[in-house]
Amino acid sequence: MTQVPLTQEALADEGLTVRDRHALMHHEIRQRICLLDYLPGMRLSEAALAEEFGTSRTPIRRVLARLEDEGLVQSFHGVGTLVTDADFDALEQVYRLRVELTAMTGRLDPVPPDFGYIARFDQLVLRGAAIVQSGTARAFTQFDIDVFLTLQELTANQPLRQTLERLYFQTKRLWLRAAEEAQLDLEEEFKIFQHQLEAIQCALKSGDVEAVAHIQRAHISMSFNRLQQKAR
Amino acid sequence: MTQVPLTQEALADEGLTVRDRHALMHHEIRQRICLLDYLPGMRLSEAALAEEFGTSRTPIRRVLARLEDEGLVQSFHGVGTLVTDADFDALEQVYRLRVELTAMTGRLDPVPPDFGYIARFDQLVLRGAAIVQSGTARAFTQFDIDVFLTLQELTANQPLRQTLERLYFQTKRLWLRAAEEAQLDLEEEFKIFQHQLEAIQCALKSGDVEAVAHIQRAHISMSFNRLQQKAR
DNA sequence: GAATTTCATGATGTGTACAACACCAATGGT
DNA sequence: ACCATTGGTGTTGTACACATCATGAAATTC
Structure with a gap:
């Protein structure tokens, strides 16, 4: 798989409204931060991003302002826009809130999955099986993002989804940082995640959305515990 | 109490960083929306706001973009920036999420109140008593905002606070809209709120932050129920 | 030689002119 | 009389020049 400049192509497409272009750039930069293409502390140049996305600084600044509200970057006048440090203690609060909110997805306006949804999830399980056998931490994270967005x-x-999305990307x-520092047993993590996927798949087929939420909650909580153990 | 142009004075103050000016304008416009100075559907002119706050459109646009992310306004190219409609059904989701999250404040990182905090809350209770006797819906809402921010x-x-703040202002x-349309018994609402304040005051003095959260939760839930009843 | 000052450089923040777009009223044709 | 077209007007979105600020290196002074 080669690194294609998909963003430039996508932005060159006509028929896109202003909102779509903004969302695309936001999504792309956010993903780069979460995949550690942009490491914590790294400086993001507005001018460079503007050139890359084929626009001026103004729209880029709007995206960066939004990312700043979401806690992923921070701008300093005269210095630059820096990727925030993924501090463990500070993010513990976010993790705990995520755990509680995830459990809530089963109680607040659950959506019963239809056949098409279950089919898409089956595809995800297959894709996950491939990653268990031969996958990098980065590919796994990319996969995890897709699973998260699907489960959302x-x-x-809507406000619950929006909030959970913010917390998730924070x-x-x-996780990826700990994985790259070899603090985590990657193979074990893959397997655990795959087991979770299969459990969710089972719950989905019985139409039990609340069970899906509980499985997710348990997984997030345990994942954080493993992280906490290895960090010390 | 006269309408003083406090924002212009505050913005004229030196020693304010860029962030502070942004926060001030954001706070001010958000408050105007929630106090219904800017009614749902009303068009906010970037140029007019820029002139009022003594700046150019650029910083105003940043504030409006943030308000759009928070769901209070919505911008349309070539049309204007409109205050979003406070639709009942759509906000029901927000209300329900607020109820759950408020209960969570007692369990997630509660802060035991110190003597100074309790003293400040006593002041609030006194202020509330004055509103019960002779207060407008607007003054009450302003008061409610201050109480909310204090309880926060x-x-x-931090993420929990940030989320709750978003939901609260949404x-x-x-409430204010229903009150102004005379759907609510104002005097009754005032008294109920004051009773809640005194209950919280009591809980604070025994240092039971979790009880404070539960009282809030109950109040929000009941308030929504009264709103729901009167709306039909 | 070390401390201090100065200044060059590059970053974000701001102001402003212009482009893109939507709305509406006036106008012309049918 | 009605409909389509067209242009005027006001709005948000964009590009760019400039202001403001932080940083570090170089020059200067003691």
């Missing part, structure tokens, strides 16, 4: 569809509560960096 | 200090969990308009 099971809640119709914490996700922590 | 009882949680050290729903607060609904």
Whole structure:
């Protein structure tokens, strides 16, 4: 798989509204931060990003301002826009809130999965099996993001989804960072995640959205515990 | 109490960093929306706001973009920036999430109140008593905002506070709107709120932050129920 | 030689002109 | 009389020049 400049192509596409272009750039930069392409502390140049995305600084600044509100970057006048440090203690609060909110997805406006959804999830399980056998930490994270976004569809509560998305991307960096520092047993992590996927798959087929939420909650909580253990 | 142009004075103050100016304008415009100075559907002119705050459109646009992320306004190219409609059904989700999250403030990183905090809360109770006797819906809402922000200090969990603040300002308009449409018994609402304040005061003095959270939760839930009843 | 000052450099923040777009009223044709 | 077209007007979105600020290296002074 080669690194294609998909963002430039996508932005060159016509028929995109202003909102879409903004969302695309936001999504792309956020993903780069969470995949550690942009490491914590790294300086993001507005001018460089503007050139890359084929626009001026103004739209880029709007995206960066949003990312700043979301806690992923921080701008300093005269210095630059820096990727925030994924501090463990500070993110513990985010993790704990995520755990509670995830459990809530089963109670607040759950969406019963239809056949198409279950089919898509089956595809994800297959893709996960491939990663267990031969996958990098980065590919796994990318996969984890896709799974998360798919599971988000099971809640119709928009503010809950929006909040969970913010929290997810704030914490996700922590895992990948620990993995790259070899603090985590990658193979074990893959297997655990795959087991979780299969459990969710089972719950989905019985239409039990609340069970899906509980499985997720347990997984997030345990994942954080493993992280906490290895960090000390 | 006269309408003083406090924002212009505050913005004219030196020694304010860029962040502070941004926060001031954000706070001011958000408050105007929630106090229904800017009614749902009303068009906010960037140029007019820029002139009022003594700046150019650029910083105003940043504030409006943030308000758009928070769901209070929505911008349309070539049309304008409109205050979002406080739709009841859509905000029901927000209300329900608020109820759950408020209960969580007692469990996630509660902050035991010190003597100074209790003293400040006593002041609030006194101020509330004055509103019960002779207060407008607007003054009450302003008071409610201050109480909310004070109670927020009882949680050290930053993301939880940030989330609750978003949700609070999204729903607060609904109450004031119903009150102004005379759907609510104002005097009754005042008394109920004052009773809640005194209950919280009692809980604070025994240092039971979790009880404070539960009282809040119950109040928010009941307040929404009264709103729901009167709306039909 | 070390401390201090100065200044060059590059970053974000701001102001402003212009482009893109939506709305509406006036106008012309049918 | 009605409809389509067209242009005027006001809005948000974008590009760019400039202001403001922080940083570090170089020059200067003691």
